[in-house]
Amino acid sequence: MQGRMTMIHMDLSIIIPTFNEKNNVRLIASRIMTILNRENCLYEIVFVDDSVDDTLAVLEELCNEFSCVKYLHRKNERGLASAVVKGFYHSQGNQIIVMDADLQHPPELIPLILKRLLQADIVIPSRFVPGGSDGGLNLFRKLISGIARGVGCFFIKKLRLISDSTSGYFALKRNVINAAHLDPIGWKILIEILVKGKYRTVHEIPYSFIAREAGESKMSIKEQYNYLRHILRLVNNSPEDYKFYSFCIIGALGIVVNLLCLHIFIKLFNMGELSSSVSASCIAIIHNFLWNNNVTWREYKQEILWKRIVKFSQFSLICGLGIGITTLFAQIFLFLGWNIYAGQLLGISVSINWNFFANSKWTWPAEHNESNREDGKPIVTQELPSKVSLN
Template sequence: MTYTDALIPVPVGPLQVGAAADSSAPLIQFSLIVPTYNESKNVAKIVKQLTELLDDCLPGDYELILVDDNSPDKTWQIAQALTPHYPQLRVMRRETERGLSSAVIRGWQVARGNILGVIDADLQHPPEILIQLLKQIQNGADLAVASRHVEGGGVSEWSFIRRFLSRGAQVLGLLIVPNVVGRVSDPMSGYFMVHRSAIAGPCLNPMGYKILLEVIGRGRVETIGEVGYVFQEREEGESKVTWQHYLTYLGHLVRLRSRGRIARLRRQFPVGRFLRFGIVGLSGVFVDMAVLYLLSDPSTLGWGLTRSKIVAAEIAILNNFLWNDAWTFADIAQAQKGWNARIKRFLKFNTICLAGLVLNVLLLNFLFNVVFGQQHRYLANLIAIAVVTLWNFWVNFKLSWRVTQIKK
């Protein structure tokens, strides 16, 4: 049995990546981990595609490490049978541990490369994006992430529910650990590569299958590059994403937050865009105030305060969206032409702002009824608007102008 067709012994102990590869074999530039579970129908295809791609750009200077969690469909066995034909392929069979994140780290622990990567085996991650990710690392990035939410990115066929859950998970992350989740446009991505030096040393403790959060939160990641990619639908096999994964993801966010190992936010704050957003928001204040006066003042219609506020805020939201779409985020909107794309942007913008409206209404009533008294309704309204402004900017900046649906 040769070096290439033997199963790799599974490391034991803490999930900790060494500063240098612990191997008698020569060091290489790139190690790509392919975690698998019941991927027998896809494994030959993904190995073939990856090998053809990497043989061209890194001949003899890479390895593929397939880490299988003892799949009932014998994925590991099929992969092992491929090793005589693919000298760069190595296979690990884990019989006692489970989980995508820990599988990736176990693979990194035996890897010989200075650059460590991960890609799914289900063919939903286009292999050709690896070349662009490698260029990001070679140009100085500590971490290169394939993102569905930057230029060139998208998803092929996602239901409304799946989109909603994905966006909701990202918003939760922004609220709980903003200095981790806010550093990348697609924190749910499972397709990335990282320089070994950026994660060597710390004991990693991931939960579920979103290992990127752990890499950013506990690693020494200074510079991050992002590359757009289109997330494909499965050709073979079944999706492994369940409700339990979303609950585990939430637990992971809480763990990162509670332990305080949050990487510092070093992305440049978008000052120019924020100022434009603020100017637009100011115009919305005048719209909001004017409509609130017309609806609620005793000398006009005399509606109740809460009902008047809801109508006034919705009209102000429409005003703000039109100006933001035409000015604040014009560069992004121009790349997403058509009424369908504009309507989707508005619905997301409106949903985020309506969440802010709930906070706004609660705060307004508190200030109006408890703090200032009924003689200062407009001051209370102005303060409520100011408090919600940061929410609206931050979440809209991250989500609203990131339309990802594409044509098949």
């Protein structure tokens, strides 16, 4: 890796990943400098470059002309998100803004971003709050972007409060990422920060996504695949999400165990239907408890025997109530003349959430391990469109 970096204390670092953006880097640097030279802050513009065209030569020229411009050139590394992380490590600002080099992220928002960063830990220019627009995307890219956001929000609870969690334009205070082990895949670094960072407040401001003026989009099938891999990895790094999906998978396996045992008791042992059903359910509960205790809430698996017996009793009681909830919904639907299968499905959905919530709170409480405690739901606020100006 080569580059031009000077270690000086900075108020602000603007990190811009580049890949074959020779026609844009001078334009974006010029617009940023024009804006920030009016502000009372010491700043640096850090390009992290993976280019194989003449972008490197243009960056070298910019560094020679302007002391605030710096760059790193990576020869054997690729990926927008990892480029941003490299920029984090080699930048000096207490405040950090990340943006693309393709001019789709208007630098004119920077003064407002800096003002809002005085009160918030993270500031996200959003295309999806009132006053924002994703008009710079064609229909296909809007569809892909919408699916990506939907997948992220479905799997990761922390992303559901953010309207534009896949944005490439955002700002943060450095202490948000100081203790975070950032190891992203692909192109969406913001979701990595939202899952792993330490923050309490997020503020969103509207902006209009602008069509590219030069260069080509880096979106590809490979990047979409990497995004899915990234989401799955983040689920594993988000205790609340990991535990919920592990709990659901174990519950689904428990249904298979229940039905298999029911079949064995009836067909092989000639047991009565009621006794077979009760026995199969008991075995399924034991199966689910052992797996949850050793996998979902694995921090508890070394507890002494009597504590595990107590937890098994709590788990069985909670799951018994869950069965009651499912039965209640099925009976209500049947009484109303509605489809009993729909009632059963709704009851199962409610009971799964009940079982997970109750077991998280009482059987395996998070206080057992401080490292697994949630920081709490972040406070997310949004800018009124009338307050946003690019002048």
